Amino acid sequence: MHLEPPxxxxxxxxxxxxxYLMIVLGILTxxxxxxxxxAAHHRELAAQATAHIExxxxxNLREARSVLADNEKRMTALKAAEAAVENDARQKDTSxxxxxxxxxxxxxxxxxxxxxxxxxxxxxxSQALTYVEAGKVRRYSEGYSAQRDVTETLIASSDLGNxxxxxxxxxxDAKLGxxxxxxxxxxxxxxxxxxxxxLGNERELVQALSAAVGEQR
Numbered sequence: 001m002h003l004e005p006p007x008x009x010x011x012x013x014x015x016x017x018x019x020y021l022m023i024v025l026g027i028l029t030x031x032x033x034x035x036x037x038x039a040a041h042h043r044e045l046a047a048q049a050t051a052h053i054e055x056x057x058x059x060n061l062r063e064a065r066s067v068l069a070d071n072e073k074r075m076t077a078l079k080a081a082e083a084a085v086e087n088d089a090r091q092k093d094t095s096x097x098x099x100x101x102x103x104x105x106x107x108x109x110x111x112x113x114x115x116x117x118x119x120x121x122x123x124x125x126s127q128a129l130t131y132v133e134a135g136k137v138r139r140y141s142e143g144y145s146a147q148r149d150v151t152e153t154l155i156a157s158s159d160l161g162n163x164x165x166x167x168x169x170x171x172x173d174a175k176l177g178x179x180x181x182x183x184x185x186x187x188x189x190x191x192x193x194x195x196x197x198x199l200g201n202e203r204e205l206v207q208a209l210s211a212a213v214g215e216q217r
Contacts, residue, residue, distance in 0.1 A: 043131065045126065045128040045131055046128060046131035046132045046133075048128065049119070049122075049123040049126070049128035049129060049131075049132060050132055050136065052119035052122070052123070053119045053120055053123060053140050054213060055119070056116055056117070056118065056119040056120065057140065057143050057144075057209060057212050057213050058213050059116065060113070060115045060116060060143075060147065060209055061206065061209040061210060061212075061213060063113045063114060063115065064113045064115070064202060064205050064206050064209055065206055066113075067111040067112065067113040067202065068113075068199070068202040068203065068205075068206055070111045071110065071111050071195065071198060071199055071202065072199065073107065074106075074107040074109065074110075074111070074195060075192075075195050075196070075199060077105060077106055077107045078106055078107075078188065078191060078192055078195060079192075080105065081102050081105050081106050081188060082185065082188045082189070082192065084102055084105070085102050085181055085184055085185055085188065086185065088102070088181060089181035089182070089185070094179045095179070096174065096177050096178075096179055099174055099179045099181075099184070100174045102184070103170060103171060103174055103184075106167075106188075106191075108167060108191075110154075110158050110194065110195060110198050111198075112151070112154050112155075112158065112198075113202070113205070115147045115151060117144055117147065120140065120144050139211065139212055139214065140212055142208065142211070142212060143208055143209050143211070143212025143213070144212075146204070146205055146208030146209065146212075147205065147208075147209070150201050150202070150204065150205040150208075153201050154198060154201055154202075157194060157197045157198065157201075158194065158198070159194065160190070160193060160194035160197060161190035161191075161193055161194060162190070163187060163190040163191035163193075163194050166183070166186060166187035166190055166191075167187045167188075167191060169183065169187070170183060170184045170187050
């Protein structure tokens, strides 16, 4: 900030007070402008961070819903296969063709959502979150925390009970022409347990992400 000295020395107390007041007002005006510029910059940072985080969370929510819907279809096919194999066992149906058809009806696998957190990490690194409303920061934080926790749980329970190994054994039996309803049902029950756990966690994730983006429940 640059101050121009008066052209001549004040001739009276009144002149001195006038010049002094002009200097003070000039300083206050300059400080006020500087603070407003800084505040505007902070508002811009907050708006950008909010927009990017909201977009990222909504994208993650769409991904979570899509994967959840796909796993629900897997569970529907699995339940139908379990019921069919139980009926085959009761009817003592040892047809290898039927056995192989039951195996083929299962949508084997466990879908897990690919969730991003780049916008959140960037906002932390740039300290933009400092200028975002506290309520929003808390809401976003809960959403990203749910992402982290659910992802860890999904990875830990993805092969619960070693269902992939049991289903592989059932497939080997089918290739060799061996029908073993009991072993097949055990494999299906184990897969059911793992998939049910996954579905429960993914439903919680969808609920948490919905809340994080402010959707009405």
